[in-house]
Amino acid sequence: MSTESAPSSGPSQTEEMTVREAIRLAMREELDRDDDVFVIGEDVGEFGGVFEVTSGLVDEYGEDRIRDTPISEAGFMGAAVGAAATGTRPVVEIMFADFLGVCSEQIINQMAKNRYMFGGKTEMPVTVRTTEGGGMGAASQHSGTLHTWFAHFPGIIAVAPGTPRAAKGLLKSAIRSDDPVFVFENKAMYEQTGEVPLDEDYTIPLGTAKVEREGDDVTVVATQRLVGESLDLADELAGETSVEVIDLRSLYPLDTDTLVESVNKTGRLVIADESPLSYGTHAEVATRVMENAFFSLDAPIQRVGVADVHIPFSPALEEEVLPDADDVKAAIDRIV
């Protein structure tokens, strides 16, 4: 993967790479573009991050800009907030989203409220990258999908890429944003590959969903890993059922227009998101569609997610609770 030395790549140029590489490329480009950007988190330096996402960056940018922290989430999350308030642009890595609870004071009462509470006179250009999701036998404290918490909380922008391309474009937008942006990366996707634009100015506007595959019979609105699985499923079902697949990408703000337009066409909706079902992302998407496309619906909206349990350890149990393409197919079968 060559990047910073490459002559300005045309917008049409792409390269196949993994989600991990796409995220690293986004960080490298933004570190090159803006000296105020720095990366901070546990083991992000020489170790390269437990998922090797920041691997090699410390050699290029030094320890000041790729900053290893103590195991001290409240301290370094707070320091990122203070740094953002005073003119730098920290990119914080929280190793597992489950650890966000450890530093939630600095997120909830400081980062998210700063701009509003001070009458709009401060900016808070902080990006938080964190990993979500099960499938690795990591058990309850390292497998959670918590994005609903933060998408729900006013003052935070929350995104969750479903493709390598989205991983790059959303992270770049997050780093360039003057608002707090959380990027929720599904750790089961780091090895997933796809074509990624090499253009250094390729960004995805925060708050936009993307129709990844057009279809006529049913809309599947998916996030993260379930985007890829739903696209494969749509291929399988082609000729039998025409499935439109949307990568939701942005949890907050939510791109209601794209969802409504799709449901107006297909009349059926399945929402697939690896998070607990109650009061969550599924509920918000369903409500927006009900409010805006109720009379287009030909069948009840279907939710595919995690029952309201934690992610268990045993493979037999974990497989049971994690949603996958079979669950999406079952949901489609119920309404088509």
Next chain:
Amino acid sequence: MVAINIETEDGQKEALRRMLTIRAFDTKAGELFGDGELPGFVHLYIGEEAVGVGACAALEEDDYITSTHRGHGHCIAKGLDLERMMAELYGKANGYCNGKGGSMHIADVDAGMLGANGIVGAGPPLATGAALTSQVKGEDTVALAFFGDGAVAQGQIHEAINLAATWNLPAVFLVENNQFGEGTPVEKQHNLQNLSETAEAYNIPGFTVDGMDVTAVFEAVKEARKRAVDREGPTFIEADTYRYRGHFEGDQQPYRTDEDIDLWKENDAIESFKERLIDAGTITESEFEEMEADISAQVEEAAKNAKEADYPDPNEAYDDMFNATVPEIDGFAQQMRTDGGEDR
């Protein structure tokens, strides 16, 4: 009006003026609250003036401070405007936060005031972050965190000090030991003789100063600031002081007696500094009275203007959530408008 040299006569008079201003402002705020004029809660700084003034006098204009829920004194010491502060206490449109913050959340980043804070112990990590900015950008600014004795029991301040010490950041941690964490005496909260012993755990200098002596606080912070800009890392300072009022206005204070308060008042920071300046011939009694009258008039004027000022337009409740970089997607995005909008 930030850095002042307390070693000069003018600097001493300015320090006295700032302490008097804090006392007058907070006395007025207490009266207004008692009269039912102010919404919310009010936590007054009366008695602790020497700490805020001594510390901010030792800082340069570009330096940062973080504050507590007892922040009016820090704001005044850092040079914030009385009119806009008072307007914020009233929740008026011309307040520092356009009426969105109130007494506990006054901030003025341009003046280096990163915000009063309603959460005990939340400020020190922010100061560590401001010091990190200074290091990342190679600037000479310093960040000072004011926090209370109650915050020393909070985990996040220890994480913040550990980070600052480990990374050698230009930070100063200044605990205002006013003897009570809300309604609980300090000795019931910590197994320490002096809170400054905390510094030992982080291998940084730590000492306790008389927080009723503005000069002592000034000297300590001046030295700490010098260490910070010389890249020698953070310093932990404990200033022993006392709050004369309750934790909040209306606090019945079952945890202490009037006699306890009177004992500390014998060593009142403003009275003792005034006497020193009169004895030294720096200021006369009549000059002092003139200063006091002038400040009182300013505070009264600020209160009168704040009372008469306009409340914000209710629609402004939807502004200031985000910077305008977020595209407006749908009706929900109204919350993201920052342009004052015309069609709500």
